[in-house]
Amino acid sequence: MAGQSMTSSAVPAGPQESIFGFTKAQFIALLVMFAALVVAPFFLYPVFLMKLLCFALFACAFNLLIGYVGLTSFGHAAYFGMGGYITAHSAKVWGLTPEVSILIGALLAGVQGAIFGWVAIRRQGIYFAMITLALAQMIYFLCLQAPFTGGEDGIQAVPRGHLFGFISLAPDMNMYWFVAAVFVLCFLLIHRIVHSPFGQVLKAIRENEPRTTSLGYRTDDYKLVAFILSATIAGVAGGTKSLVFGIATLTDVHWSMSGEVLLMTLVGGLGTVFGPMIGAGVIVAMQNYLAEMGAWVTVIQGVIFIACVLAFRRGIVGEIGNLLRVRL
Amino acid sequence: MDEIFGIPTPLLFGQLLLGLINGAFYAMLSLGLAVIFGLLNIINFTHGAQFMMGAFVAWMLLNYLGIGYWWALILSPLLVGLTGVILERTMICQLYKMDHLYGMLLTFGLSLILEGVFRNQYGSSGMPYRIPPELSGAWDLGFMFMPVYRGWVVVFALFACITTWLVIEKTRLGAYLRAATENAPLVQAFGVNVPRMITLTYGAGVALAALAGVLAAPIYSVNPQMGTNLIIVVFAVVVIGGMGSILGSVLTGFGLGIVEGLTKVFYPEASATVIFIIMVIVLLARPAGLFGRA
Numbered sequence: 263m264a265g266q267s268m269t270s271s272a273v274p275a276g277p278q279e280s281i282f283g284f285t286k287a288q289f290i291a292l293l294v295m296f297a298a299l300v301v302a303p304f305f306l307y308p309v310f311l312m313k314l315l316c317f318a319l320f321a322c323a324f325n326l327l328i329g330y331v332g333l334t335s336f337g338h339a340a341y342f343g344m345g346g347y348i349t350a351h352s353a354k355v356w357g358l359t360p361e362v363s364i365l366i367g368a369l370l371a372g373v374q375g376a377i378f379g380w381v382a383i384r385r386q387g388i389y390f391a392m393i394t395l396a397l398a399q400m401i402y403f404l405c406l407q408a409p410f411t412g413g414e415d416g417i418q419a420v421p422r423g424h425l426f427g428f429i430s431l432a433p434d435m436n437m438y439w440f441v442a443a444v445f446v447l448c449f450l451l452i453h454r455i456v457h458s459p460f461g462q463v464l465k466a467i468r469e470n471e472p473r474t475t476s477l478g479y480r481t482d483d484y485k486l487v488a489f490i491l492s493a494t495i496a497g498v499a500g501g502t503k504s505l506v507f508g509i510a511t512l513t514d515v516h517w518s519m520s521g522e523v524l525l526m527t528l529v530g531g532l533g534t535v536f537g538p539m540i541g542a543g544v545i546v547a548m549q550n551y552l553a554e555m556g557a558w559v560t561v562i563q564g565v566i567f568i569a570c571v572l573a574f575r576r577g578i579v580g581e582i583g584n585l586l587r588v589r590l
Numbered sequence: 591m592d593e594i595f596g597i598p599t600p601l602l603f604g605q606l607l608l609g610l611i612n613g614a615f616y617a618m619l620s621l622g623l624a625v626i627f628g629l630l631n632i633i634n635f636t637h638g639a640q641f642m643m644g645a646f647v648a649w650m651l652l653n654y655l656g657i658g659y660w661w662a663l664i665l666s667p668l669l670v671g672l673t674g675v676i677l678e679r680t681m682i683c684q685l686y687k688m689d690h691l692y693g694m695l696l697t698f699g700l701s702l703i704l705e706g707v708f709r710n711q712y713g714s715s716g717m718p719y720r721i722p723p724e725l726s727g728a729w730d731l732g733f734m735f736m737p738v739y740r741g742w743v744v745v746f747a748l749f750a751c752i753t754t755w756l757v758i759e760k761t762r763l764g765a766y767l768r769a770a771t772e773n774a775p776l777v778q779a780f781g782v783n784v785p786r787m788i789t790l791t792y793g794a795g796v797a798l799a800a801l802a803g804v805l806a807a808p809i810y811s812v813n814p815q816m817g818t819n820l821i822i823v824v825f826a827v828v829v830i831g832g833m834g835s836i837l838g839s840v841l842t843g844f845g846l847g848i849v850e851g852l853t854k855v856f857y858p859e860a861s862a863t864v865i866f867i868i869m870v871i872v873l874l875a876r877p878a879g880l881f882g883r884a
Binding site: 334336381382384385387388389391392393395396397399400403404406407517521524528556557558559560561563564565566567568570571572575 | 627632633681684685690691692694695696698699700701702703704705706707709710818822823825826828829859862863866867869870873874877
């Protein structure tokens with residue numbers, strides 16, 4: 263087997279002061295994050311921020327799997343994109359309220375995750391990555407052909423609707439607060455999952471699966487539940503994104519989206535709390551400002567991938583944490 | 591007899607032939623992936639991009655230097671294989687002590703770069719590559735018309751696969767290779783230069799992908815995305831076959847190509863997904879793959 267694990271943490275875990283399960287440094291970072299969420303829409307374009315938050319949430323969901331269980335899924339676009347399609351369909355065709363639409367989208371992404379996870383966890387490592395990629399490609403072809411997704415056109419003109427039936431989300435600022443609330447809720451949920459006894463077992467599986475099995479844990483069951491949770495939250499992210507932009511398209515189920523979320527997590531730092539968010543920020547900002555460069559964006563992404571793998575395996579947040587000798 | 595199961599025979603055999611051709615590419619690509627995985631323990635995600643490069647180098651040789659198909663069949667794999675050797679020496683060799691997945695991430699990044707560069711240079715629309723005059727035309731087989739070039743692709747791909755198998759199973763070099771796959775440090779202790787063998791193996795696997803690319807150039811239009819969509823299907827083929835056996839990869843590749851061709855005749859809606867569905871069934875019944883070792 264391979265020597266160095268993907269996400270062995272640089273700082274030893276000792277008994278540390280904790281505030282709501284966050285270390286002191288993490289708690290300060292959390293407060294900074296809240297402050298940034300409140301202040302940012304007054305300085306930056308809200309739609310850009312919402313896009314960023316959706317991808318940050320997607321990356322956090324992905325990190326739950328790769329960072330804390332050590333499972334590299336190469337097909338998370340399937341859950342993100344499917345969440346988007348189902349949410350868009352619920353909001354547009356069935357006329358449901360946004361929160362219910364997102365819940366339905368997340369639920370179906372979770373069901374899909376349960377089926378695919380059940381198939382994929384039969385193999386490990388590289389095979390797991392290839393299987394998740396192949397299954398996601400199958401979903402891509404299904405979405406291309408299925409009548410309800412609208413094929414190449416996607417589902418367009420999806421209404422943002424009224425939150426709980428009476429708060430209009432059409433104004434960008436209202437939508438922003440809604441997206442920020444969804445993000446914070448899911449972020450805290452992931453934190454809670456990771457720091458629960460269940461999460462401890464997940465990390466044990468990441469460090470040494472045979473040993474965890476020998477301690478009497480059914481590791482496959484734990485991996486499957488983690489997979490479902492990750493897929494569900496990815497579905498929430500996809501659904502929210504489809505409401506923000508009023509459109510669900512094939513782009514979100516394409517394999518390149520699976521690569522992008524992997525890149526975001528890698529750039530931010532695998533297995534860190536705040537890394538996926540920072541990584542999503544870097545990649546989304548880069549795509550935004552370099553949009554007119556066309557295919558060169560793909561080239562730059564490839565270069566970042568290689569730089570991360572060869573030189574910065576800890577990612578931005580991991581490197582900062584290493585410098586400050588704290589876990590972030 | 592004009593019909594079989596209510597399907598006109600020319601249609602049936604036409605799709606079977608297309609299936610065989612796709613199968614030939616699946617077989618050659620999954621063979622390369624298996625050989626590289628056996629020794630390097632990485633999944634070469636760049637394989638699709640290298641297949642595409644093989645086709646592009648053939649196109650460039652023809653359009654910039656006037657070098658035709660037959661020379662391209664030799665030169666393109668050599669050139670692309672050489673870039674593979676450089677990649678292995680400069681980047682991939684740094685990852686052997688790391689988790690296998692880093693190799694996959696690195697080669698994924700490389701494939702993004704290659705695809706992006708070619709898209710910038712040549713755009714997304716494909717460029718035609720003419721069938722060499724010696725292989726144009728078609729034979730009338732009685733029940734169908736067989737384009738000569740398509741027959742050539744199937745025969746040549748089979749030849750390439752069997753040659754690879756013979757080299758690995760029957761030669762001294764192949765014996766070293768198999769031994770190093772089992773236990774590299776021990777083979778090195780016997781005085782075999784394992785790092786050089788690893789480099790050359792990667793180069794050979796890449797050259798095989800490029801060879802498939804040259805073969806594909808006159809059939810598909812030469813375009814930057816031609817490899818990426820193919821490689822995901824090839825991953826499914828590899829999962830179905832398991833990477834344990836060379837002949838297994840070849841058989842699985844051709845077999846799945848034929849299944850895909852038949853699906854196009856009997857239930858066209860499923861033709862894009864049938865291989866993935868077979869993958870799921872195989873994983874449920876035999877997780878190690880048809881020819882794999884658990």
